[in-house]
Amino acid sequence: MRITIHRAAQIGGQITRISTARASILIDLGHNLPRNNEDEDPYDNDPAIAELTKGCSAILYTHYHGDHIGLFHHVPDGIPQYIGEVARQVVCRKYKELCPDNQSKFCQALDIASRMHTFREGETLRFGDISVTPYFVSHSAYDAYMFLIEAEGKRILHTGDFRGHGYLSKGLLPVIQRHIGQVDVLIIEGTMLARRDETILTEAALSQKAAELMKEHKYVFVHCSSTDMERLASFKNARMYPHRFLMADEYQKDILDLFSATAGRKTSCFNFGKVYTYSSNLNDRILKDGFTMFVRANRSSNVLLSRIFPLLPAQEKPLLIYSLWGGYIDRSDTKNENYLKLQSRFTNVVRLHTSGHATAETLRDICELTTPRLAILPIHKEKEADFSSIGIPARLQEKIRTTDCKISGVNIEFHE
Ligand SMILES: [Zn+2]
Ligand SMILES: [Zn+2]
Structure with a gap:
């Protein structure tokens, strides 16, 4: 098995690939967040995405924010793309706004979004020997999910963006306890690590x-x-x-x-x-x-x-x-x-604001509840942010990986 994390040390531009010998899926295909009002991303073109998605069985989106979904319109026709049902409708309404005349470049994106497949919470999707089960999370986007990915006897939890202090967060810890439990690899967002001074209101x-x-x-x-x-x-x-x-x-x-x-x-x-x-x-x-x-x-x-x-x-x-x-x-x-x-x-x-992302305490809860056997892979975080600062016990701190490695048959790679 191979796990490839693109752009782990930045917030935005999320792309994760999970491959076995027989199948390969992408979780999110996000655009870089704009910096200084410049909207640059080296993947924002058809040839780059054709290359990146080569051999891919499906693309699954955790939610509709641009830093997770923003490159979907470059995906070659034959690769199915999946998102939550309400999330798909939100994406379509957004692109309808950008395409009032049926002529702009966004109209093609609207067409592609309207043909996306949808999934439901708790219903497992199968792509070759890879199974994916979506579980609902609270985030500043509605109809957002984390994914439990199972293949070759390994269990991987990809959290996407999530938080523990929203109205819809009540199910977060019980769902992990009841339906997910221990995993081999935890891929987890760390947006708030560098924003520890922010006040977090419910x-x-x-x-x-x-x-x-x-x-x-x-x-x-x-x-x-x-x-x-x-x-x-x-x-x-x-x-x-x-x-x-x-x-x-x-x-x-x-x-x-x-x-x-x-x-x-x-x-x-x-x-x-x-x-x-x-x-x-x-x-x-x-x-x-x-x-x-x-x-x-x-x-x-x-x-x-x-x-x-x-x-x-x-x-x-x-x-x-x-x-x-x-x-x-x-x-x-x-x-x-x-x-x-x-x-x-x-x-x-x-x-008057509160974050859409998990606090250090919530990140710690997820690490402790899933007690990853092989690795904790932090994503969606500032480069200098140190994931071990969330205060997890030493046995879990040892599992944090931010560089290429191979553990128990799982190849883990990080790409810029
Ligand atoms: Zn988001
Ligand atoms: Zn995000």
């Missing part, structure tokens, strides 16, 4: 803080990820104290309606109810009762704000809640100019 605690802000401000605009269902729900639920209207643009409304029709059927937490869009003007009731509006950092949101601001009473200063990672604003290498531009339109900006 999603529920964040929602309470949002409710406090909404008591004080009648017109609240929220800048968060348009596809982070749990975060969107935190702000939707906060708005109930007091009642106010929920507003969004057409794209965001479609995403919220999709979440209501899927996760929202199981719990009211994710039922977004009626979402209003801004059409020609705001009706009097919306202005009287106040609103929470999800905004995006793009041209159309800016146009929308230019129309809405003059309608608001002068004494009510609108509030912008920024609910994304602080590095997009504060760090020179990851700064996002569009986010800054959006903030510059408000005099009142508050930050």
Whole structure:
């Protein structure tokens, strides 16, 4: 068996290959995260992906973030691609937005996304002698999964991106205890290792803080990820104290309606109810009762704000809640100019965020519950971040591998 980890020592651009003599699968095929607003990735072309995916039986995506799925449109036709059912619909809606005229380069990507295969939690897929079972996780993308991969008598757990402090995290440890247990190899994300100073609120605690802000401000605009269902729900639920209207643009409304029709059927937490869009003007009731509006950092949101601001009473200063990672604003290498531009339109900006990734404590819990026999392979982490700093016992620390090695018939390779 061979495990090849690409770009382990960076956050983003995730690609893992697992091969036996008879079959080979890829977990994620992600684009590098943009740095300094440059969007470069040496794999972002058809020939590079054709070469990388040669001999591949299938590609399975943990979730729909670009750093895990961003290169899917380069995959040659004959290789099946798999993702969660709701995740596939989110990807399609995203690309529909980018392809309004059926002509742009994104239209082909929309076509490929709409033909992706889907999987369900707990149902095992088989590719030659490799079996893959997806298990649901909480992350800042809905319908995200970790994968248990079984082949040649070995068991590998690939966590994807996940966390222990979301609404949907309750099943994380019980599922690992009940359905997964000990593994041979643990491939685990380490995003938060270099962000230890960040405050980690539970999603529920964040929602309470949002409710406090909404008591004080009648017109609240929220800048968060348009596809982070749990975060969107935190702000939707906060708005109930007091009642106010929920507003969004057409794209965001479609995403919220999709979440209501899927996760929202199981719990009211994710039922977004009626979402209003801004059409020609705001009706009097919306202005009287106040609103929470999800905004995006793009041209159309800016146009929308230019129309809405003059309608608001002068004494009510609108509030912008920024609910994304602080590095997009504060760090020179990851700064996002569009986010800054959006903030510059408000005099009142508050930050309220919590991570979509596992804390050191949660990472430690996963290592201890799965007690990997052969290796722990950290991925999705900053180069200098040291995985052993999470405080696992020495017998587990010894299993951490970050360079090429061969252990009990498993070849482990790291590619830049
Ligand atoms: Zn992610
Ligand atoms: Zn990621």
